[in-house]
Amino acid sequence: MDLEQLAASQHGLVARRQLHPLGIDADRIRNQVQARRWAHRSSRVVSTFTGRLDARQRRWLGVLHAGPGAMVGALTAASDHGLRGWDRDLVTIWVSDPLHDEAIEGVRFFRTRRPLDMLRGPGDLPTTRLEPALLLWGAYEAPWRHAFGALAAAVQQGCTTPERLGQWVDQLRPLRRAALFRAALAEIAGGVRSVSEADVARMCRLGGLQPPRRQTPRLDARGQQRYTDCEWDVPVDEVLVLEVEGTFHMDVQHWAADKKRTRRLTTRGRHVVSCTAWELRHEPEQLAQDLARLGIPTVPGRGAGRGPDRAA
Secondary structure (H helix, E strand, C coil): CCHHHHHHHCCCEEEHHHHHHHCCCHHHHHHHHHCCCCEECCCCEEECCCCCCCHHHHHHHHHHHHCCCCEECHHHHHHHCCCCCCCCCCEEEEECCCCCCCCECCEEEEECCCCHHHHECCCCCCEECHHHHHHHHHHHCCCHHHHHHHHHHHHHCCCCCHHHHHHHHHHCCCCCCHHHHHHHHHHHHCCCCCHHHHHHHHHHHHHCECCCEEEEEEECCCCCEEEEEEEEEECCCEEEEEEEECHHHHCHHHHHHHHHHHHHHCECCEEEEEEEHHHHHHCHHHHHHHHHHCCCCECCCCCCCCCCCCCC
């Protein structure tokens, strides 16, 4: 492979160690940089172009700087595998050996003792498979709530399945939070598609409410199909819908869109109320009492504070 082919295969990024076998020494590299045809990107990597790097090129910069065996990991890898809504501007590169302290803009290096060859997926850019990318990030970097949310989103979006994730929980042993992962995957496989839905189930257990129908397809006032978070049949042949608002709903555009969604889902026989994800998690008994007053059926013999509490 000549220089042109090598650079094209790596989006214009080349490691110095790759140039030496091609007969390109430090003097030639310096001349190309001084002529402003190439650019230094790190102590180990140059680009055969000048200008800003795009997202793909920052990934190549990270793996080439880190050396053989390094690969894109964590949420960066998950985004490359199609997971939406969890991408981050900072590129994460997994390495097996410690690096010298050299700051590279937009890139961070995370050391793992796992055999990286086992984790690598197909493709020219060395990238971790989706399942170990999410599980190792969730086990050692993320708060549990975020870890659960990312797993649920990956399943909901069709990027993976609870079964494949469960197989990787076993393959990655010993794995921190393995028991939590297995419990979470069991809930996801049973229909829980978000952290908030798991919290609804917990609220119902604590408050003695009947479990709701989840992700029910409904046509709104404009004929567009929507999926409601939770629904209960209440007296007088009516339906009560609970919509859970996460932190992203505080964005003005999302907030306005949610208000339109609520208005269009509301009919004479279907009433929509909302709560925040925070109160669902931290004030489940109070929320359950409010919903019971609105007519949601209760489970005989169970009241607030009774029943097992299996936090997600």
